[in-house]
Amino acid sequence: MQNSIEEIKNRLNVVEVVGSYIKLQKAGANFRGVCPFHSEKKPSFFVSPARQIWHCFGCGKGGDIFGFVKEIEGVEFGDALKILAQKAGVELKKVDPQLQTERNRLYEICELTCRFFEKQLEASVTGKEAKAYLLGRGVKEESLVKWRLGYAPDVWQGLSDFLASRGYTEKEIEKAGVGLTSQKGSFYDRFRGRIIFPIFDLNSQIIGFGGRVFKDKDKQEVAKYVNTPQTMLYDKSRVLYGLDKAKLAIRKNDTCVLVEGYMDAIMSVQAGVENTVATSGTALTPFHLQILKRYSNNILTAFDMDIAGNSATKRGIDLAQSQGFNVKVVTMPGEKDPADVVAKNPEDWPKLVTQTKSILEFYFDSAFTGFDPSSPEGKREISKILLPVIKRIPNKIEQAHWIQELSRKLKVKEEVVEEELKKTKIEETAFLEKPLMEVASLNASLNRKELLEERVASLVLNNPKNLSLIPPEYLYCFSPKIQIILTSLKDNKVDQKDDFINYLCLKAEAEEEMDGPKEVETCLRELKILEFKEKLDAISQEIKKAEVEKDSQKINDLSQKFRDMAKEFNIL
16 A cells, blocks of 8 residues: 555656646746635645645645645545546555445446446447437547447346446445436436436546437437436536546636536537536536636636526626636527537637627627617616626726726716616625635644744755854744754754655745845744743733732742843843
Protein backbone atom coordinates (compact mmCIF):
# COMPACT_ATOMS: atom_id res chain seq x y z
CA MET A 1 0.00 0.00 0.00
CA GLN A 2 2.75 2.47 0.99
CA ASN A 3 4.65 1.68 -2.21
CA SER A 4 1.53 2.47 -4.27
CA ILE A 5 1.04 5.77 -2.42
CA GLU A 6 4.65 6.80 -3.03
CA GLU A 7 4.48 5.76 -6.69
CA ILE A 8 1.34 7.86 -7.18
CA LYS A 9 3.00 10.86 -5.51
CA ASN A 10 6.07 10.44 -7.72
CA ARG A 11 4.00 10.29 -10.90
CA LEU A 12 1.56 13.10 -10.17
CA ASN A 13 2.35 16.77 -9.66
CA VAL A 14 0.22 18.60 -7.10
CA VAL A 15 -0.17 21.54 -9.52
CA GLU A 16 -1.63 19.27 -12.22
CA VAL A 17 -3.97 17.50 -9.79
CA VAL A 18 -5.28 20.69 -8.16
CA GLY A 19 -5.23 22.51 -11.50
CA SER A 20 -7.60 19.93 -12.99
CA TYR A 21 -10.22 21.14 -10.50
CA ILE A 22 -9.59 24.87 -10.08
CA LYS A 23 -8.02 27.70 -12.05
CA LEU A 24 -4.46 28.42 -10.86
CA GLN A 25 -2.15 31.32 -11.70
CA LYS A 26 1.62 31.52 -11.26
CA ALA A 27 2.64 33.45 -8.15
CA GLY A 28 6.42 33.45 -7.90
CA ALA A 29 7.62 29.92 -7.20
CA ASN A 30 4.06 28.83 -6.35
CA PHE A 31 0.56 28.89 -7.83
CA ARG A 32 -2.45 30.78 -6.53
CA GLY A 33 -6.22 30.48 -6.93
CA VAL A 34 -9.62 31.05 -5.36
CA CYS A 35 -10.25 28.45 -2.66
CA PRO A 36 -12.90 25.88 -3.63
CA PHE A 37 -13.67 25.11 0.02
CA HIS A 38 -14.97 28.49 1.16
CA SER A 39 -16.38 31.66 -0.37
CA GLU A 40 -13.73 34.31 -1.07
CA LYS A 41 -13.00 37.03 -3.59
CA LYS A 42 -9.26 37.54 -3.04
CA PRO A 43 -7.35 34.31 -3.76
CA SER A 44 -5.76 32.89 -0.62
CA PHE A 45 -5.29 29.31 -1.88
CA PHE A 46 -1.66 28.39 -2.67
CA VAL A 47 -0.05 25.35 -4.26
CA SER A 48 3.66 24.62 -3.87
CA PRO A 49 5.22 22.46 -6.62
CA ALA A 50 8.51 22.34 -4.71
CA ARG A 51 6.90 20.92 -1.58
CA GLN A 52 4.01 19.14 -3.35
CA ILE A 53 1.47 20.63 -0.94
CA TRP A 54 -1.48 23.04 -1.03
CA HIS A 55 -2.84 25.34 1.62
CA CYS A 56 -5.58 27.96 1.95
CA PHE A 57 -4.64 30.79 4.28
CA GLY A 58 -8.28 31.85 4.40
CA CYS A 59 -9.95 28.68 5.71
CA GLY A 60 -6.87 26.82 6.90
CA LYS A 61 -7.35 23.63 4.89
CA GLY A 62 -4.22 22.09 3.41
CA GLY A 63 -2.31 18.91 2.67
CA ASP A 64 -1.03 16.74 -0.19
CA ILE A 65 -2.77 15.46 -3.34
CA PHE A 66 -4.65 12.79 -1.36
CA GLY A 67 -5.97 15.36 1.09
CA PHE A 68 -7.11 17.61 -1.76
CA VAL A 69 -9.02 14.87 -3.58
CA LYS A 70 -10.63 13.74 -0.32
CA GLU A 71 -11.84 17.28 0.38
CA ILE A 72 -13.03 18.27 -3.08
CA GLU A 73 -14.64 14.93 -3.97
CA GLY A 74 -16.02 14.37 -0.46
CA VAL A 75 -14.60 10.85 -0.28
CA GLU A 76 -12.60 8.67 2.10
CA PHE A 77 -8.91 7.94 1.64
CA GLY A 78 -9.55 4.64 -0.16
CA ASP A 79 -11.65 6.37 -2.82
CA ALA A 80 -9.07 9.16 -3.19
CA LEU A 81 -6.39 6.50 -3.62
CA LYS A 82 -8.39 4.85 -6.41
CA ILE A 83 -9.03 8.17 -8.18
CA LEU A 84 -5.37 9.21 -8.09
CA ALA A 85 -4.14 5.73 -9.00
CA GLN A 86 -6.29 5.94 -12.13
CA LYS A 87 -4.85 9.39 -12.96
CA ALA A 88 -1.30 8.15 -12.41
CA GLY A 89 -1.75 4.84 -14.24
CA VAL A 90 -0.81 2.91 -11.11
CA GLU A 91 -2.42 -0.51 -10.67
CA LEU A 92 -3.59 -1.22 -7.15
CA LYS A 93 -2.86 -4.93 -7.25
CA LYS A 94 -3.79 -5.82 -3.71
CA VAL A 95 -6.73 -3.87 -2.34
CA ASP A 96 -7.08 -3.65 1.42
CA PRO A 97 -10.61 -4.92 2.29
CA GLN A 98 -11.07 -1.83 4.47
CA LEU A 99 -10.54 0.33 1.38
CA GLN A 100 -13.12 -1.62 -0.63
CA THR A 101 -15.79 0.86 0.38
CA GLU A 102 -19.44 0.91 -0.55
CA ARG A 103 -18.66 3.76 -2.95
CA ASN A 104 -16.09 1.58 -4.73
CA ARG A 105 -18.67 -1.18 -5.18
CA LEU A 106 -21.11 1.31 -6.71
CA TYR A 107 -18.40 2.65 -9.05
CA GLU A 108 -17.75 -0.92 -10.17
CA ILE A 109 -21.46 -1.54 -10.81
CA CYS A 110 -21.72 1.67 -12.86
CA GLU A 111 -18.66 0.76 -14.93
CA LEU A 112 -19.91 -2.78 -15.61
CA THR A 113 -23.36 -1.41 -16.45
CA CYS A 114 -21.81 0.99 -18.96
CA ARG A 115 -19.90 -1.86 -20.63
CA PHE A 116 -23.07 -3.95 -20.76
CA PHE A 117 -24.97 -1.13 -22.53
CA GLU A 118 -22.07 -0.43 -24.90
CA LYS A 119 -22.01 -4.10 -25.92
CA GLN A 120 -25.78 -4.08 -26.55
CA LEU A 121 -25.47 -1.09 -28.91
CA GLU A 122 -23.13 -3.11 -31.11
CA ALA A 123 -24.37 -6.68 -30.67
CA SER A 124 -28.17 -6.71 -30.32
CA VAL A 125 -30.60 -6.26 -33.20
CA THR A 126 -32.47 -3.35 -31.56
CA GLY A 127 -29.16 -1.93 -30.35
CA LYS A 128 -28.05 -1.66 -33.97
CA GLU A 129 -31.30 0.19 -34.72
CA ALA A 130 -30.48 2.60 -31.88
CA LYS A 131 -27.01 3.10 -33.29
CA ALA A 132 -28.46 3.79 -36.74
CA TYR A 133 -30.79 6.35 -35.15
CA LEU A 134 -27.83 8.12 -33.49
CA LEU A 135 -25.81 8.13 -36.70
CA GLY A 136 -28.87 9.50 -38.48
CA ARG A 137 -29.00 12.34 -35.94
CA GLY A 138 -25.46 13.26 -36.96
CA VAL A 139 -23.51 11.59 -34.14
CA LYS A 140 -20.19 10.26 -35.49
CA GLU A 141 -18.72 6.84 -34.71
CA GLU A 142 -15.86 8.40 -32.74
CA SER A 143 -18.38 10.33 -30.61
CA LEU A 144 -20.22 7.09 -29.79
CA VAL A 145 -16.94 5.71 -28.46
CA LYS A 146 -15.81 8.93 -26.74
CA TRP A 147 -19.06 9.38 -24.82
CA ARG A 148 -19.53 5.61 -24.36
CA LEU A 149 -23.12 5.60 -25.60
CA GLY A 150 -25.06 2.37 -25.30
CA TYR A 151 -28.42 0.66 -25.47
CA ALA A 152 -30.54 -0.88 -22.69
CA PRO A 153 -32.38 -3.96 -24.02
CA ASP A 154 -36.15 -3.96 -23.66
CA VAL A 155 -36.23 -6.80 -21.12
CA TRP A 156 -37.06 -6.72 -17.42
CA GLN A 157 -33.90 -8.23 -15.91
CA GLY A 158 -31.18 -8.31 -18.55
CA LEU A 159 -28.80 -5.98 -16.71
CA SER A 160 -29.63 -7.12 -13.18
CA ASP A 161 -29.03 -10.79 -14.11
CA PHE A 162 -25.67 -9.80 -15.62
CA LEU A 163 -24.62 -7.86 -12.50
CA ALA A 164 -25.83 -10.65 -10.22
CA SER A 165 -23.59 -13.07 -12.14
CA ARG A 166 -20.67 -10.78 -11.25
CA GLY A 167 -21.40 -11.03 -7.53
CA TYR A 168 -23.45 -7.90 -6.86
CA THR A 169 -26.60 -8.01 -4.75
CA GLU A 170 -29.99 -6.54 -5.64
CA LYS A 171 -29.54 -4.05 -2.81
CA GLU A 172 -26.25 -2.82 -4.31
CA ILE A 173 -27.73 -2.68 -7.82
CA GLU A 174 -30.63 -0.58 -6.52
CA LYS A 175 -28.25 1.71 -4.57
CA ALA A 176 -26.33 2.32 -7.82
CA GLY A 177 -29.62 3.53 -9.35
CA VAL A 178 -29.85 0.94 -12.13
CA GLY A 179 -32.39 -1.43 -10.54
CA LEU A 180 -35.81 -1.12 -8.88
CA THR A 181 -37.99 -3.13 -6.54
CA SER A 182 -41.71 -3.07 -7.34
CA GLN A 183 -44.46 -2.76 -4.73
CA LYS A 184 -45.07 -6.50 -5.14
CA GLY A 185 -41.42 -7.22 -4.37
CA SER A 186 -40.16 -8.15 -7.84
CA PHE A 187 -36.80 -6.72 -8.95
CA TYR A 188 -36.27 -5.26 -12.44
CA ASP A 189 -34.00 -2.98 -14.52
CA ARG A 190 -34.56 0.78 -14.36
CA PHE A 191 -33.43 1.29 -17.99
CA ARG A 192 -35.19 -0.72 -20.69
CA GLY A 193 -35.51 -0.14 -24.43
CA ARG A 194 -33.55 3.13 -24.37
CA ILE A 195 -30.43 4.75 -25.76
CA ILE A 196 -28.10 5.21 -22.80
CA PHE A 197 -25.94 8.25 -22.02
CA PRO A 198 -23.43 7.46 -19.25
CA ILE A 199 -22.80 10.36 -16.86
CA PHE A 200 -19.23 10.94 -15.68
CA ASP A 201 -17.72 12.65 -12.66
CA LEU A 202 -14.73 15.01 -12.96
CA ASN A 203 -12.38 12.00 -13.06
CA SER A 204 -14.30 10.35 -15.93
CA GLN A 205 -15.72 7.66 -13.66
CA ILE A 206 -19.28 6.55 -14.43
CA ILE A 207 -21.68 7.71 -11.70
CA GLY A 208 -25.10 7.54 -13.39
CA PHE A 209 -27.04 7.22 -16.64
CA GLY A 210 -29.62 9.00 -18.76
CA GLY A 211 -31.92 6.91 -20.94
CA ARG A 212 -33.82 8.19 -23.99
CA VAL A 213 -36.45 6.40 -26.10
CA PHE A 214 -35.90 6.61 -29.85
CA LYS A 215 -38.84 4.76 -31.44
CA ASP A 216 -41.92 6.82 -32.29
CA LYS A 217 -44.32 4.35 -30.65
CA ASP A 218 -42.31 4.45 -27.40
CA LYS A 219 -42.35 8.27 -27.35
CA GLN A 220 -46.13 8.16 -27.09
CA GLU A 221 -46.37 5.38 -24.51
CA VAL A 222 -43.64 6.13 -21.96
CA ALA A 223 -41.61 9.03 -20.60
CA LYS A 224 -39.09 10.31 -23.13
CA TYR A 225 -36.24 10.42 -20.60
CA VAL A 226 -35.37 8.31 -17.56
CA ASN A 227 -32.43 9.27 -15.36
CA THR A 228 -30.54 7.74 -12.48
CA PRO A 229 -32.09 8.95 -9.20
CA GLN A 230 -29.96 10.56 -6.52
CA THR A 231 -27.45 8.03 -5.21
CA MET A 232 -24.30 8.01 -3.13
CA LEU A 233 -22.40 8.80 -6.37
CA TYR A 234 -24.86 10.85 -8.40
CA ASP A 235 -26.61 14.14 -7.58
CA LYS A 236 -27.86 15.99 -10.67
CA SER A 237 -27.72 19.33 -8.85
CA ARG A 238 -23.94 18.89 -8.54
CA VAL A 239 -23.09 17.27 -11.89
CA LEU A 240 -22.45 18.99 -15.21
CA TYR A 241 -22.56 16.51 -18.09
CA GLY A 242 -19.30 16.50 -20.06
CA LEU A 243 -17.29 18.64 -17.62
CA ASP A 244 -14.67 15.92 -17.31
CA LYS A 245 -13.94 16.34 -21.02
CA ALA A 246 -14.49 20.10 -21.20
CA LYS A 247 -12.69 21.44 -18.12
CA LEU A 248 -9.31 22.04 -19.81
CA ALA A 249 -10.97 23.71 -22.81
CA ILE A 250 -13.07 25.89 -20.48
CA ARG A 251 -9.94 27.07 -18.69
CA LYS A 252 -8.07 27.58 -21.97
CA ASN A 253 -10.92 29.62 -23.52
CA ASP A 254 -11.91 31.17 -20.17
CA THR A 255 -15.52 30.47 -21.19
CA CYS A 256 -18.06 27.71 -20.59
CA VAL A 257 -20.79 27.01 -23.15
CA LEU A 258 -23.87 25.74 -21.32
CA VAL A 259 -26.48 23.64 -23.14
CA GLU A 260 -29.51 21.75 -21.87
CA GLY A 261 -29.31 18.17 -23.17
CA TYR A 262 -26.88 15.28 -23.57
CA MET A 263 -27.18 15.37 -27.37
CA ASP A 264 -26.59 19.13 -27.39
CA ALA A 265 -23.33 18.69 -25.48
CA ILE A 266 -22.13 15.77 -27.62
CA MET A 267 -22.90 17.49 -30.92
CA SER A 268 -21.42 20.81 -29.78
CA VAL A 269 -18.12 19.16 -28.83
CA GLN A 270 -18.21 17.15 -32.08
CA ALA A 271 -18.49 20.46 -33.99
CA GLY A 272 -15.32 21.75 -32.33
CA VAL A 273 -16.76 23.70 -29.37
CA GLU A 274 -14.97 21.57 -26.78
CA ASN A 275 -15.73 23.86 -23.83
CA THR A 276 -19.37 22.71 -23.72
CA VAL A 277 -21.25 21.12 -20.81
CA ALA A 278 -24.91 20.29 -20.15
CA THR A 279 -26.93 20.59 -16.95
CA SER A 280 -28.16 16.96 -16.95
CA GLY A 281 -31.88 17.63 -17.08
CA THR A 282 -31.99 20.35 -14.43
CA ALA A 283 -31.68 24.12 -14.31
CA LEU A 284 -28.47 25.76 -13.10
CA THR A 285 -28.00 25.23 -9.38
CA PRO A 286 -25.77 27.00 -6.83
CA PHE A 287 -23.55 23.91 -6.81
CA HIS A 288 -23.13 24.00 -10.60
CA LEU A 289 -22.02 27.62 -10.32
CA GLN A 290 -19.64 26.80 -7.49
CA ILE A 291 -17.98 24.17 -9.70
CA LEU A 292 -17.85 26.45 -12.76
CA LYS A 293 -16.18 29.19 -10.68
CA ARG A 294 -13.12 26.94 -10.49
CA TYR A 295 -12.61 27.22 -14.25
CA SER A 296 -14.10 30.48 -15.52
CA ASN A 297 -16.40 33.39 -14.69
CA ASN A 298 -17.74 33.53 -18.25
CA ILE A 299 -20.84 31.60 -19.34
CA LEU A 300 -22.40 31.33 -22.79
CA THR A 301 -25.86 29.84 -22.51
CA ALA A 302 -27.88 28.22 -25.28
CA PHE A 303 -30.88 27.64 -23.00
CA ASP A 304 -34.44 28.24 -24.08
CA MET A 305 -35.57 30.98 -21.68
CA ASP A 306 -39.00 32.38 -20.96
CA ILE A 307 -38.04 35.91 -19.88
CA ALA A 308 -41.57 36.83 -18.85
CA GLY A 309 -41.98 33.80 -16.60
CA ASN A 310 -40.33 32.73 -13.38
CA SER A 311 -38.83 29.58 -14.84
CA ALA A 312 -36.12 27.55 -13.10
CA THR A 313 -33.81 28.25 -16.06
CA LYS A 314 -34.23 32.00 -15.67
CA ARG A 315 -33.66 31.78 -11.92
CA GLY A 316 -30.44 29.87 -12.52
CA ILE A 317 -29.19 32.51 -14.96
CA ASP A 318 -30.23 35.30 -12.57
CA LEU A 319 -28.30 33.56 -9.81
CA ALA A 320 -25.19 33.32 -12.01
CA GLN A 321 -25.48 37.01 -12.82
CA SER A 322 -25.84 37.98 -9.15
CA GLN A 323 -22.73 35.94 -8.32
CA GLY A 324 -20.57 37.94 -10.72
CA PHE A 325 -20.61 35.62 -13.74
CA ASN A 326 -20.41 37.34 -17.09
CA VAL A 327 -23.39 35.70 -18.82
CA LYS A 328 -23.95 35.88 -22.56
CA VAL A 329 -26.62 34.26 -24.69
CA VAL A 330 -26.19 32.28 -27.90
CA THR A 331 -29.18 33.28 -30.02
CA MET A 332 -30.59 30.20 -31.70
CA PRO A 333 -32.20 30.30 -35.19
CA GLY A 334 -35.92 29.59 -35.00
CA GLU A 335 -36.73 27.03 -32.32
CA LYS A 336 -33.73 24.81 -32.99
CA ASP A 337 -31.39 23.52 -30.33
CA PRO A 338 -27.58 23.12 -30.69
CA ALA A 339 -27.85 19.43 -31.71
CA ASP A 340 -30.18 20.35 -34.60
CA VAL A 341 -27.89 23.18 -35.74
CA VAL A 342 -24.84 20.90 -35.78
CA ALA A 343 -26.70 18.07 -37.52
CA LYS A 344 -27.79 20.40 -40.33
CA ASN A 345 -24.45 22.20 -40.77
CA PRO A 346 -21.61 21.66 -38.24
CA GLU A 347 -19.88 24.88 -39.31
CA ASP A 348 -22.84 27.05 -38.21
CA TRP A 349 -22.59 26.23 -34.52
CA PRO A 350 -19.05 27.61 -33.83
CA LYS A 351 -20.09 30.81 -35.64
CA LEU A 352 -23.21 31.18 -33.48
CA VAL A 353 -21.09 30.75 -30.34
CA THR A 354 -19.01 33.77 -31.35
CA GLN A 355 -22.11 35.88 -32.13
CA THR A 356 -23.46 36.28 -28.60
CA LYS A 357 -25.41 38.90 -26.71
CA SER A 358 -24.87 39.86 -23.11
CA ILE A 359 -27.63 38.58 -20.85
CA LEU A 360 -28.86 42.16 -20.37
CA GLU A 361 -28.93 42.78 -24.14
CA PHE A 362 -30.89 39.56 -24.56
CA TYR A 363 -33.41 40.51 -21.87
CA PHE A 364 -33.79 44.03 -23.30
CA ASP A 365 -34.26 42.81 -26.88
CA SER A 366 -36.75 40.13 -25.81
CA ALA A 367 -38.75 42.45 -23.55
CA PHE A 368 -39.00 45.28 -26.09
CA THR A 369 -39.90 42.81 -28.85
CA GLY A 370 -42.64 41.20 -26.76
CA PHE A 371 -44.34 44.38 -25.54
CA ASP A 372 -45.21 47.82 -26.87
CA PRO A 373 -42.91 50.38 -25.18
CA SER A 374 -45.15 53.27 -26.21
CA SER A 375 -48.19 52.12 -24.23
CA PRO A 376 -48.53 52.41 -20.42
CA GLU A 377 -49.26 48.69 -20.17
CA GLY A 378 -46.23 47.83 -22.29
CA LYS A 379 -43.97 50.06 -20.19
CA ARG A 380 -45.26 48.34 -17.05
CA GLU A 381 -44.67 44.81 -18.39
CA ILE A 382 -41.21 45.67 -19.73
CA SER A 383 -40.16 47.22 -16.42
CA LYS A 384 -41.60 44.22 -14.55
CA ILE A 385 -39.20 41.98 -16.50
CA LEU A 386 -36.11 44.20 -16.55
CA LEU A 387 -36.02 45.91 -13.15
CA PRO A 388 -35.31 42.68 -11.19
CA VAL A 389 -32.57 41.81 -13.67
CA ILE A 390 -30.98 45.25 -13.33
CA LYS A 391 -31.25 45.12 -9.54
CA ARG A 392 -29.22 41.89 -9.44
CA ILE A 393 -26.21 43.51 -11.14
CA PRO A 394 -23.54 43.68 -8.40
CA ASN A 395 -21.44 46.37 -10.13
CA LYS A 396 -23.06 49.78 -9.57
CA ILE A 397 -21.43 51.40 -12.62
CA GLU A 398 -22.76 48.66 -14.90
CA GLN A 399 -26.12 48.93 -13.16
CA ALA A 400 -26.21 52.69 -13.81
CA HIS A 401 -25.61 52.05 -17.53
CA TRP A 402 -28.67 49.80 -17.81
CA ILE A 403 -30.81 52.21 -15.79
CA GLN A 404 -29.94 54.89 -18.36
CA GLU A 405 -30.68 52.48 -21.21
CA LEU A 406 -34.11 51.53 -19.79
CA SER A 407 -34.91 55.19 -19.20
CA ARG A 408 -33.99 56.08 -22.78
CA LYS A 409 -35.91 53.24 -24.42
CA LEU A 410 -39.04 53.74 -22.29
CA LYS A 411 -38.75 57.53 -22.69
CA VAL A 412 -39.09 58.21 -18.97
CA LYS A 413 -36.80 60.05 -16.56
CA GLU A 414 -33.93 58.18 -14.91
CA GLU A 415 -35.20 59.30 -11.51
CA VAL A 416 -38.45 57.45 -12.17
CA VAL A 417 -36.60 54.25 -13.09
CA GLU A 418 -34.39 54.53 -10.00
CA GLU A 419 -37.44 55.07 -7.79
CA GLU A 420 -39.13 51.95 -9.18
CA LEU A 421 -35.87 50.03 -8.84
CA LYS A 422 -35.85 50.76 -5.10
CA LYS A 423 -39.35 49.28 -4.80
CA THR A 424 -38.42 46.17 -6.79
CA LYS A 425 -38.06 43.04 -4.70
CA ILE A 426 -36.01 40.11 -5.90
CA GLU A 427 -36.03 36.61 -4.55
CA GLU A 428 -32.75 36.10 -2.77
CA THR A 429 -31.16 32.73 -3.38
CA ALA A 430 -28.18 31.69 -1.31
CA PHE A 431 -25.18 30.95 -3.49
CA LEU A 432 -24.08 28.11 -1.28
CA GLU A 433 -25.78 26.03 1.32
CA LYS A 434 -25.01 27.05 4.88
CA PRO A 435 -22.63 24.15 5.67
CA LEU A 436 -20.42 25.14 2.74
CA MET A 437 -20.30 28.74 3.92
CA GLU A 438 -19.36 27.87 7.47
CA VAL A 439 -15.58 27.89 7.27
CA ALA A 440 -13.62 26.11 9.94
CA SER A 441 -10.80 28.65 9.76
CA LEU A 442 -7.44 27.61 11.11
CA ASN A 443 -6.46 31.25 11.52
CA ALA A 444 -9.64 31.92 13.52
CA SER A 445 -8.58 29.20 15.96
CA LEU A 446 -5.12 30.75 16.43
CA ASN A 447 -4.68 33.52 18.97
CA ARG A 448 -2.56 36.57 18.23
CA LYS A 449 0.52 35.15 19.96
CA GLU A 450 0.41 31.97 17.85
CA LEU A 451 -0.01 33.96 14.65
CA LEU A 452 3.00 36.15 15.50
CA GLU A 453 5.09 33.08 16.37
CA GLU A 454 4.20 31.42 13.05
CA ARG A 455 5.04 34.63 11.17
CA VAL A 456 8.52 34.82 12.73
CA ALA A 457 9.22 31.11 12.17
CA SER A 458 8.06 31.29 8.53
CA LEU A 459 10.24 34.35 7.81
CA VAL A 460 13.26 32.66 9.39
CA LEU A 461 12.68 29.44 7.45
CA ASN A 462 12.35 31.45 4.25
CA ASN A 463 15.60 33.31 5.00
CA PRO A 464 17.81 31.77 7.73
CA LYS A 465 19.74 35.07 7.99
CA ASN A 466 16.72 36.46 9.86
CA LEU A 467 17.59 34.07 12.71
CA SER A 468 20.36 36.44 13.82
CA LEU A 469 17.69 39.07 14.56
CA ILE A 470 16.29 36.97 17.43
CA PRO A 471 18.27 37.54 20.67
CA PRO A 472 18.77 34.32 22.68
CA GLU A 473 16.79 35.76 25.60
CA TYR A 474 13.75 36.17 23.29
CA LEU A 475 13.46 32.43 22.66
CA TYR A 476 11.46 31.95 25.86
CA CYS A 477 8.74 34.16 24.35
CA PHE A 478 7.91 31.36 21.90
CA SER A 479 5.93 28.17 22.43
CA PRO A 480 7.95 24.92 22.75
CA LYS A 481 6.97 23.89 19.18
CA ILE A 482 8.41 27.08 17.66
CA GLN A 483 11.42 27.03 20.00
CA ILE A 484 12.34 23.57 18.65
CA ILE A 485 12.13 24.84 15.05
CA LEU A 486 14.29 27.92 15.76
CA THR A 487 16.83 25.84 17.69
CA SER A 488 17.03 23.20 14.95
CA LEU A 489 17.60 25.99 12.41
CA LYS A 490 20.63 27.12 14.38
CA ASP A 491 21.95 23.55 14.31
CA ASN A 492 20.97 23.04 10.62
CA LYS A 493 18.78 20.07 11.59
CA VAL A 494 15.42 21.14 10.19
CA ASP A 495 13.22 18.25 8.98
CA GLN A 496 12.24 19.36 5.47
CA LYS A 497 9.61 16.59 5.25
CA ASP A 498 7.74 17.81 8.32
CA ASP A 499 4.22 18.96 7.37
CA PHE A 500 4.27 21.95 9.74
CA ILE A 501 7.67 23.08 8.41
CA ASN A 502 6.37 22.90 4.83
CA TYR A 503 3.26 24.85 5.83
CA LEU A 504 5.38 27.61 7.41
CA CYS A 505 7.64 27.80 4.34
CA LEU A 506 4.66 28.12 2.01
CA LYS A 507 3.17 30.74 4.32
CA ALA A 508 6.30 32.91 3.99
CA GLU A 509 6.28 32.56 0.20
CA ALA A 510 2.57 33.35 0.03
CA GLU A 511 2.96 36.62 1.92
CA GLU A 512 3.02 39.82 -0.11
CA GLU A 513 6.41 41.46 -0.74
CA MET A 514 7.69 42.66 2.62
CA ASP A 515 10.85 43.71 4.40
CA GLY A 516 11.76 40.42 6.12
CA PRO A 517 14.11 41.77 8.82
CA LYS A 518 11.77 44.66 9.63
CA GLU A 519 8.80 42.27 9.88
CA VAL A 520 10.73 39.94 12.22
CA GLU A 521 11.64 42.88 14.49
CA THR A 522 8.01 44.07 14.50
CA CYS A 523 6.74 40.60 15.42
CA LEU A 524 9.33 40.24 18.20
CA ARG A 525 8.29 43.59 19.66
CA GLU A 526 4.63 42.54 19.53
CA LEU A 527 5.43 39.22 21.22
CA LYS A 528 7.33 41.08 23.95
CA ILE A 529 4.37 43.44 24.44
CA LEU A 530 2.00 40.47 24.73
CA GLU A 531 4.31 38.91 27.31
CA PHE A 532 4.37 42.14 29.35
CA LYS A 533 0.56 42.38 29.19
CA GLU A 534 0.21 38.82 30.45
CA LYS A 535 2.58 39.56 33.37
CA LEU A 536 0.85 42.82 34.23
CA ASP A 537 -2.51 41.04 34.19
CA ALA A 538 -1.13 38.36 36.47
CA ILE A 539 0.17 40.99 38.95
CA SER A 540 -3.21 42.76 38.87
CA GLN A 541 -4.93 39.51 39.83
CA GLU A 542 -2.45 39.03 42.71
CA ILE A 543 -3.09 42.60 43.96
CA LYS A 544 -6.87 41.95 43.96
CA LYS A 545 -6.30 38.76 45.92
CA ALA A 546 -4.07 40.60 48.45
CA GLU A 547 -6.74 43.29 48.86
CA VAL A 548 -9.31 40.63 49.69
CA GLU A 549 -6.87 39.16 52.24
CA LYS A 550 -6.09 42.73 53.52
CA ASP A 551 -2.33 42.05 53.26
CA SER A 552 -1.03 45.65 53.06
CA GLN A 553 2.66 44.69 52.76
CA LYS A 554 1.96 42.38 49.85
CA ILE A 555 -0.20 45.03 48.21
CA ASN A 556 2.63 47.58 48.43
CA ASP A 557 5.24 45.15 47.07
CA LEU A 558 3.05 44.06 44.18
CA SER A 559 2.05 47.65 43.37
CA GLN A 560 5.71 48.67 43.16
CA LYS A 561 6.46 45.67 40.95
CA PHE A 562 3.51 46.65 38.71
CA ARG A 563 4.79 50.29 38.42
CA ASP A 564 8.33 49.16 37.54
CA MET A 565 7.09 46.76 34.88
CA ALA A 566 4.66 49.36 33.52
CA LYS A 567 7.60 51.74 32.96
CA GLU A 568 9.43 49.05 30.95
CA PHE A 569 6.23 48.37 29.04
CA ASN A 570 5.83 52.06 28.13
CA ILE A 571 9.45 52.24 26.96
CA LEU A 572 8.89 49.14 24.79
